[in-house]
Amino acid sequence: MGRRSSIATYQLLARVTVVGLCVLVVAGAIVRLTGSGLGCDDWPNCNEQRFIDVSTGHAAIEQLNRLLSAAIGVPTLGLAVVALRATRRGSGLRWPAFGVLATVLANGVVGGIAVRRDLHPALVQSHFLLAMASIALALVALRRAGAALDPGPEPTAAPAPGGGLDGALVAAIGVLTALALVTGTVVTGAGPHAGERDVRRFGFDIGGVARIHSGVVIATVLVAGALAWRLAARDPLVLRSSLSAWTFVAMVQGAIGYAQYFTGVPELLVAAHVAGATLLWVLTVRMALEARSRSVAGAERGRPADRPGRFAGSAGSVV
Ligand code: HEM
CATH class of the missing domain: 1.20.120 (Four Helix Bundle (Hemerythrin (Met), subunit A))
Incomplete structure (x- = not known):
């Protein structure tokens, strides 16, 4: 082969x-x-x-x-x-x-x-x-x-989204989304859907942990809003379509989250919430990888030609 x-x-x-x-x-x-x-x-x-x-x-x-x-x-x-x-x-x-x-x-x-x-x-x-x-x-x-x-087209002289503050905001979205997943699983562990009747649950107050969970989600959406605001003034469109997809799924996911919370966590909504969380995680990781590839490309651009970067020219050149 x-x-x-x-x-x-x-x-x-x-x-x-x-x-x-x-x-x-x-x-x-x-x-x-x-x-x-x-x-x-x-x-x-x-x-x-x-x-x-x-x-x-x-x-x-x-x-x-x-x-x-x-x-x-x-x-x-x-x-x-x-x-x-x-x-x-x-x-x-x-x-x-x-x-x-x-x-x-x-x-x-x-x-x-x-x-x-x-x-x-x-x-x-x-x-x-x-x-x-x-x-x-x-x-x-x-x-x-x-x-x-x-490997894609040769990098242009345009500023590199993914580096600097943009990169930090994407990283923050990644960390906060991961935290939303962790806190979500704590809510589940305290909630009624254990997988079997009469099995052990976390002893937390479900309302309290759900508030922490939704607070993390709100913080994540605010960070995403800050990134969208920065990218809006930018040309080219890199990262923008990833962020739009992320924001759309996060909004739908948040709406499902509140709907299930206020309706006693019906099974169908919880299943949709798990599917939404998985999709959002896929979009989060893809956006982080895209931002990283941009910042690596940006770093490569600023490097003297006789000092190839760690990623340059290898099969895994751009993450
Ligand atoms: C970006 C948005 C959100 C993400 C990524 C997310 C993620 C998750 C995850 C991963 C779980 C655990 C699923 C499992 O263990 O099987 C969960 C559970 C839960 N989430 Fe969210 N969530 C989001 C928004 C919200 C919001 C805004 C609320 C509103 C209060 C909420 C309420 C809940 C509740 C009540 C559960 C427990 C459901 C159960 O009994 O299994 N979520 N969430």
Whole structure:
């Protein structure tokens, strides 16, 4: 296989991995929201009697989720194998692929321990957050493959969004969105959707933690507004379309968040909230990677020609 076609395969596997992981997160939420978290009360066997059991609705839902988890192992493993066999060390394509594999395997173990520990909320929370780490790493892999296949046009003399204050604002949006995910999982851990009746919950007041969660979201949206204001006066349009998509999804997600809070967290809205959180995370990571690529390009521009940058000319030149 030529180097280009290897990277194209890597790119395809990274894309399938991102989509598969997002589907898996929503499927995991459906397990929780249908109260099927202990549909299989053992791991890796479904229960003491059977490895696979679909004899009840709850068991079938949990079983389907386990099947999906196993299926996502295929592109994940494929990505790591292609990275090892067909990319150069130092190309920047290996570590994100290995990172995805490591976090997905670790999450299989966390999921198993969560079942064996009767869905302790801290374990369910870690399961969700580790999946977000896998998605971020898969997006890094995808971005790096794209940059290796198409390094893009020569940088122009235009100012580089992504550097300086713009870069700091994008980084702040990333950190605050991650904090929104963490606080959201705390609200879930204190709320009624445990995945099974009568399992342990965080002892926090749900109204209090929901207020902290929505406060973090409001702070994130304010930072995004400041970035939009700075970018509005700018030419070219870089980062602006990423930020518009981010803002749109954040607004819809916030509206779903308030709607579910004031209507007693109905399952359908909570499922939509989990899907929205996952999509928003994808857009956040993509925006951060885009900003970083701009600032790297900007730094390269200011560098003397005889001192190539760390990223210059390599397969993973621009994240
Ligand atoms: C950018 C906007 C937001 C993001 C990214 C976000 C993210 C999340 C996440 C990741 C969870 C945990 C899902 C899980 O563990 O399965 C969650 C739960 C929750 N969020 Fe948000 N959220 C946002 C806005 C809001 C707002 C504005 C509210 C209003 C109060 C809100 C209320 C809730 C509630 C009540 C839960 C618990 C649902 C349950 O019982 O499972 N969210 N959120």
